Amino acid sequence: MVNKKIISIVLGIMCLALTMGICIQMKTVKKYSTAEGQNYDQNNLRAEVLKYREKYENTLKEIEKIDDELEKNIEEATNQNADLEDARNQIQQGNKLIGTTEVTGPGVIIKLADSEIESSKVLDPSLLVVHDLDIFYIINELKNAGAEAISVNEQRIVSTTAIECGGNIITVNGEKIGSPFTIKAIGLPENLVNLDRTGGYLEKMREAGLTADLKKSNNVTIPKYSGIINYKYAKSIN
Amino acid sequence: MVVFAIIIGCLLGAIIGMNAPTISYTYSSYLAIAIIAALDSVFGGIASVINKKFDIKIFISGFFGNAVLAILLTILGEKLNVDIYLAAIVVFVWRMFMNLGTIRRYYVEKWTNRVKEMHKNKPEQKENITVADEKQT
Numbered sequence: 001m002v003n004k005k006i007i008s009i010v011l012g013i014m015c016l017a018l019t020m021g022i023c024i025q026m027k028t029v030k031k032y033s034t035a036e037g038q039n040y041d042q043n044n045l046r047a048e049v050l051k052y053r054e055k056y057e058n059t060l061k062e063i064e065k066i067d068d069e070l071e072k073n074i075e076e077a078t079n080q081n082a083d084l085e086d087a088r089n090q091i092q093q094g095n096k097l098i099g100t101t102e103v104t105g106p107g108v109i110i111k112l113a114d115s116e117i118e119s120s121k122v123l124d125p126s127l128l129v130v131h132d133l134d135i136f137y138i139i140n141e142l143k144n145a146g147a148e149a150i151s152v153n154e155q156r157i158v159s160t161t162a163i164e165c166g167g168n169i170i171t172v173n174g175e176k177i178g179s180p181f182t183i184k185a186i187g188l189p190e191n192l193v194n195l196d197r198t199g200g201y202l203e204k205m206r207e208a209g210l211t212a213d214l215k216k217s218n219n220v221t222i223p224k225y226s227g228i229i230n231y232k233y234a235k236s237i238n
Numbered sequence: 239m240v241v242f243a244i245i246i247g248c249l250l251g252a253i254i255g256m257n258a259p260t261i262s263y264t265y266s267s268y269l270a271i272a273i274i275a276a277l278d279s280v281f282g283g284i285a286s287v288i289n290k291k292f293d294i295k296i297f298i299s300g301f302f303g304n305a306v307l308a309i310l311l312t313i314l315g316e317k318l319n320v321d322i323y324l325a326a327i328v329v330f331v332w333r334m335f336m337n338l339g340t341i342r343r344y345y346v347e348k349w350t351n352r353v354k355e356m357h358k359n360k361p362e363q364k365e366n367i368t369v370a371d372e373k374q375t
Binding site for chain 2: 004005006007008009010011012019020021024025027051054
């Protein structure tokens, strides 16, 4: 009888571990694979891409950790020396200006998306998608309205940002992004809202069948620029 | 008792697994082969309980040993660019079917024995009834 008890306990624990593993595996597979591939090569390629993406994400996390450490070190160094306090403030101010720190404040959130009309039903399907120039134009208008920080799909717009067309996607800062687009901007919301004026660009886009919504928000968070700004040729004149 | 333990273990495992965080995709192929190995061990354990040859030491060492060996083989196969895990899957699934066969045979025999006994009992009852009827007549 005691023997049977032990047997059932051991078998129960093993079954627990087994079903736990199966559930975790199922969740993992569900999370990473959007659609099953047709053949072996495709699946292999997809697995490869996923592995690289994971490596990329891990590296990004490491960079973030190192950044935190740097900040901590700066803080520690300046805490003991009052003279360095000024320098630290200057660094922070500079980082904010060039876009290498996360910023938050009041502003607007614009949502753009491709039209839902089927592309085979119209003469020119290119009218149904959001183009790089649309985003370029909106960013330009936002800057004109006094936006202090702008991001497109979590990509910060900095002085070296290029927005280009890449077929059915758009590249911003070298990162591929696709519809729907979320443009966030920090600035005086009353000014930025004027982008949605009658006869404005957003209304024109809506008339063309695209989705273009503008929302005021008191709490817009814009991520920092994760790349490197490196000036090789421009030298300052003393 | 054993069946209850298995069911409770499966239910608890499913609940914990649903709420557990996902693992990274790189390791999911290793987890998959480990799951197959563990599944084989559990079926083997059930079959040996039925055969009354169950040994906890063998069972636990098989559970972990098979899983670890399968994972190591998968890693080796990845390094050598040979899909060794396919061989592991074939062996595990084959053994699973063997064990499942043992379990199935045990229960089928048990069932047929019971049906036979019922058949044995039934004609006797009928005879008794007929005898009783004759007595009444």
